Amino acid sequence: xxxxxxxxxxxxxxxxxxxxxxxxxxxxxxxxxxxxxxxxxxxxxxxxxxxxxxxxxxxxxxxxxxxxxxxxxxxxxxxxxxxxxxxxxxxxxxxxxxxxxxxxxxxxxxxxxxxxxxxxxxxxxxxxxxxxxxxxxxxxxxxxxxxxxxxxxxxxxxxxxxxxxxxxxxxxxxxxxxxxxxxxxxxxxxxxxxxxxxxxxxxxxxxxxxxxxxxxxxxxxxxxxxxxxxxxxxxxxxxxxxxxxxxxxxxxxxxxxxxxxxxxxxxxxxxxxxxxxxxxxxxxxxxxxxxxxxxxxxxxxxxxxxxxxxxxxxxxxxxxxxxxxxxxxxxxxxxxxxxxxxxxxxxxxxxxxxxxxxxxxxxxxxxxxxxxxxxxxxxxxxxxxxxxxxxxxxxxxxxxxxxxxxxxxxxxxxxxxxxxxxxxxxxxxxxxxxxxxxxxxxxxxxxxxxxx
Amino acid sequence: xxxxxxxxxxxxxxxxxxxxxxxxxxxxxxxxxxxxxxxxxxxxxxxxxxxxxxxxxxxxxxxxxxxxxxxxxxxxxxxxxxxxxxxxxxxxxxxxxxxxxxxxxxxxxxxxxxxxxxxxxxxxxxxxxxxxxxxxxxxxxxxxxxxxxxxxxxxxxxxxxxxxxxxxxxxxxxxxxxxxxxxxxxxxxxxxxxxxxxxxxxxxxxxxxxxxxxxxxxxxxxxxxx
Numbered sequence: 001x002x003x004x005x006x007x008x009x010x011x012x013x014x015x016x017x018x019x020x021x022x023x024x025x026x027x028x029x030x031x032x033x034x035x036x037x038x039x040x041x042x043x044x045x046x047x048x049x050x051x052x053x054x055x056x057x058x059x060x061x062x063x064x065x066x067x068x069x070x071x072x073x074x075x076x077x078x079x080x081x082x083x084x085x086x087x088x089x090x091x092x093x094x095x096x097x098x099x100x101x102x103x104x105x106x107x108x109x110x111x112x113x114x115x116x117x118x119x120x121x122x123x124x125x126x127x128x129x130x131x132x133x134x135x136x137x138x139x140x141x142x143x144x145x146x147x148x149x150x151x152x153x154x155x156x157x158x159x160x161x162x163x164x165x166x167x168x169x170x171x172x173x174x175x176x177x178x179x180x181x182x183x184x185x186x187x188x189x190x191x192x193x194x195x196x197x198x199x200x201x202x203x204x205x206x207x208x209x210x211x212x213x214x215x216x217x218x219x220x221x222x223x224x225x226x227x228x229x230x231x232x233x234x235x236x237x238x239x240x241x242x243x244x245x246x247x248x249x250x251x252x253x254x255x256x257x258x259x260x261x262x263x264x265x266x267x268x269x270x271x272x273x274x275x276x277x278x279x280x281x282x283x284x285x286x287x288x289x290x291x292x293x294x295x296x297x298x299x300x301x302x303x304x305x306x307x308x309x310x311x312x313x314x315x316x317x318x319x320x321x322x323x324x325x326x327x328x329x330x331x332x333x334x335x336x337x338x339x340x341x342x343x344x345x346x347x348x349x350x351x352x353x354x355x356x357x358x359x360x361x362x363x364x365x366x367x368x369x370x371x372x373x374x375x376x377x378x379x380x381x382x383x384x385x386x387x388x389x390x391x392x393x394x395x396x397x398x399x400x401x402x403x404x405x406x407x408x409x410x411x412x413x414x415x416x417x418x419x420x421x422x423x424x425x426x427x428x429x430x431x432x433x434x435x436x437x438x439x440x441x442x443x444x445x446x447x448x449x450x451x452x
Numbered sequence: 453x454x455x456x457x458x459x460x461x462x463x464x465x466x467x468x469x470x471x472x473x474x475x476x477x478x479x480x481x482x483x484x485x486x487x488x489x490x491x492x493x494x495x496x497x498x499x500x501x502x503x504x505x506x507x508x509x510x511x512x513x514x515x516x517x518x519x520x521x522x523x524x525x526x527x528x529x530x531x532x533x534x535x536x537x538x539x540x541x542x543x544x545x546x547x548x549x550x551x552x553x554x555x556x557x558x559x560x561x562x563x564x565x566x567x568x569x570x571x572x573x574x575x576x577x578x579x580x581x582x583x584x585x586x587x588x589x590x591x592x593x594x595x596x597x598x599x600x601x602x603x604x605x606x607x608x609x610x611x612x613x614x615x616x617x618x619x620x621x622x623x624x625x626x627x628x629x630x631x632x633x634x635x636x637x638x639x640x641x642x643x644x645x646x647x648x649x650x651x652x653x654x655x656x657x658x659x660x661x662x663x664x665x666x667x668x669x670x671x672x673x674x675x676x677x678x
Contacts, residue, residue: 036529065525074528081530090674123606136606141567142528144610164601172601195673205527206537207568207575213669214613221646222599222609270652304640323598324643340643 037063053114092195109153154186181228237436265438361405545579578621623654
C-alpha cells in the first residue's frame with residue numbers, strides 16, 4: 001500500500017517538473033538588429049553638413065555600432081528627427097535654441113568633426129568650431145553623446161567655462177562650470193535639450209527620456225555656480241518656554257508643534273529634531289498633525305544613534321560641496337566621522353580640549369560648516385576631508401545662544417531671545433519677531449507644501 | 453477491514469489524480485499565456501525601417517542576451533510609438549529568469565559595458581520587481597563612488613544618474629515596507645548629496661506624502677519662471 005502511494009507521488013511530481021521544463025524552453029522570437037541601419041543618402045548628407053572626418057571615426061559605417069562613425073551619424077539623426085510637442089518657457093527650457101532648430105543650429109556651429117584621443121581627460125573639445133571627440137565620448141550612452149555634441153556647438157558661439165565655486169567640482173584645477181543657467185552657456189544649452197526631451201519629447205525611447213530627466217536634474221546640481229534647482233532654506237525657532245516651534249519660510253512665520261522633551265534643537269537632512277541622549281524626536285516642519293505624541297526621527301542620520309544605542313556629547317550632519325558628513329563627539333571628547341560605504345564610524349580622533357558646544361556657523365564668517373568651541377571659548381573649524389581642526393580668530397561670545405547661516409547672512413540668537421542679523425558691515429536686531437530659546441536653519445523641499 | 457483499507461487507498465488515489473489533473477491544467481494555461489506574451493513581444497518589436505527575417509530561438513541564455521542587445525540598440529533609435537516600447541520593456545522584465553537577473557546585474561555594474569546597455573539593465577531590473585532584482589539595484593547604488601573634483605568626468609556623472617534611476621526602481625517596488633527598508637539602508641551608506649536627495653524624496657513618496665520623483669522632477673522642470 002505504502003509503495004503504491006509513493007509511486008503515485010513520484011509520478012505526479014514528474015508530471016509537474018516536465019510541465020515546468022516545457023515552459024522554460026518555450027520559443028521566444030527576436031528581431032535582427034541590422035534593421036537599424038542608416039541609408040547611404042542620409043549618411044552622406046550628415047557627413048557633408050557637419051564636415052565629418054569619416055576616416056578618423058573608423059570609416060563610413062551605416063550599421064555596425066562598434067564603429068564610431070555609426071554612433072556619430074546616429075546621434076545626428078536623433079537631433080535631426082527628434083520631435084518635441086507643445087513648448088513653453090519654464091525653469092530649464094528658455095529658448096536658447098529654438099525647439100525645432102537643433103539640426104540647423106548645430107550645422108551652423110560645427111565647422112568640422114574628427115575623432116581623436118589627444119586630450120584623454122576631456123570628453124570632447126571645440127577648437128574654433130572644429131570638434132574633436134575623445135575616447136570618453138565613444139564610451140558614453142547615446143544621450144550623453146548627443147548632449148556632448150550640443151554642448152560643444154554652443155562653445156563656437158563664444159561661451160566658455162569658468163572655475164567652479166560650489167558643488168562637487170569646487171576647487172578643481174579645471175574650469176568646468178558656468179556662472180548660472182540664465183547665462184545660456186554650453187551647460188545650459190545641453191541641459192535645455194535634456195529638459196525638452198524629458199518633458200516635450202514625443203518620439204524618443206522611454207529609457208532615453210528617463211535618462212534625459214535625470215541628467216537635467218543631476219547636471220543642474222553639478223555644473224553651475226548658482227544652481228537653477230535649489231532646495232530652499234527655512235528657519236526653525238523654539239519659543240522661550242520650548243512648548244512651541246516657529247518655521248520661517250518665504251518671509252513669514254508659521255506655528256509648528258514641538259515634541260515636549262528637553263533636548264538640543266538640531267538641523268537634519270530632512271528638517272529638524274530635538275535630540276537628547278540616544279534619541280532624536282522629529283519636528284514636522286511642513287504641517288501640524290494635531291497630536292502631541294513624541295515621534296522618533298527614523299529617517300535622518302540621528303537614526304544611527306538610535307540603532308547603535310550610543311550616548312554622545314554632540315552630533316552633527318552637514319554637507320561640504322555635494323558630500324554629506326555625519327560627525328559625533330563622544331563624552332570623552334573623541335571626534336569620529338561616519339564612513340558611509342562601510343556603514344560604521346571611522347577611527348576616533350582624540351580632541352586636545354574639552355568640547356562645550358558645536359555650531360554650524362560663527363559670527364564674522366559667511367558660510368556654514370562644523371565649528372567646535374572649547375571651555376576657553378576658543379573656536380576650531382573641523383575640515384572633514386582632511387580630518388583636521390583649524391584654529392579660528394576670535395572667541396565664542398557666551399551671549400550668543402546660537403549662530404546659523406541663512407540666505408547668505410548669519411542670524412545670531414542672543415541669550416535674551418533676540419535674533420540679530422549680521423551683514424558685512426553691521427549687526428541689526430531682526431524686527432517683529434518673538435523671543436526664542438533656540439534657532440536652526442532647515443532644508444525645505446520644493447515638492448512639499450508648507451501648510452499654514 | 454481489508455475492504456476499508458482499499459476504500460482509503462482508492463480515495464487517496466482519486467485525490468492525487470485530481471491534484472495532478474489540476475496542476476497539469478494550470479501549467480498548460482501558463483504555457484499558453486507565456487506563448488501569448490512571446491507573440492506580444494514579437495509584435496511590438498517591429499521597427500519603422502525595412503523588416504528583417506525573424507529568427508526563432510529557444511529561451512535560453514543566448515536568446516536573452518541577443519534580445520537585450522536588440523532592445524538596448526533601440527534606445528539610440530527614434531520611436532514611432534513610445535507607449536509600445538513601455539509594454540515591450542514590461543514584457544521583457546516579466547520574462548527574465550533569476551539567471552538573467554544576475555547577468556543584468558553584471559552589465560549594470562560593468563563600467564566597460566555601453567551606457568545604453570547599462571541604463572537598460574537598470575530599467576529592466578526596476579520593472580522586474582522581485583526580491584532578487586531589488587537586491588541587485590540596492591547593491592548597485594551602494595557600490596557608487598561619490599562624484600568629487602578628483603574623479604570628475606562625464607562618465608562619473610553618468611554613474612550618479614544611473615544610481616538615481618536605480619533608486620526610482622527601488623521606490624517602485626510593490627511592497628512598501630521592503631522598499632522603505634532598502635531606501636533607509638541606502639541613506640546610511642551613500643554620501644553623495646544628489647543621491648541622498650533622491651533617496652529622501654523617494655522615501656517620502658513611498659510613505660505617500662509626496663508624488664513620485666518623476667512627477668516631482670517634471671513639476672520642477674515645467675515650473676514657470678517666477
